[in-house]
Amino acid sequence: MAKGLLWATAEDLARNRGRVLSLYRQILRSLNSPKLPMNLAARLAKKAEARVIFMLGAEEESLHNIEDLIDTGEYALSLLRKGEIPKYIQ
16 A cells, blocks of 8 residues: 655545545535524635635645644534634624
8 A cells, every 4th residue: 555655646535535535515504503503694605715715625636734723623623513613704
């Protein structure tokens, strides 16, 4: 099993695919939470923002940056579950 030291190989990207898709779905689901103080238009705008963030992150090829993006997504998800809106999405 080859693993890139600095740049992501096809195996590295495949290994993270399920984790990233799960995180993406959970964030979109969490944005529908009634705990968040947002109307429908704001929810749709935040979902569009999250989609753009994930689309831009999909182009990332550095292993360290990919791991940082996943950590940031998990942190944002934890805030959304508490009913708070993360700063980078606000």
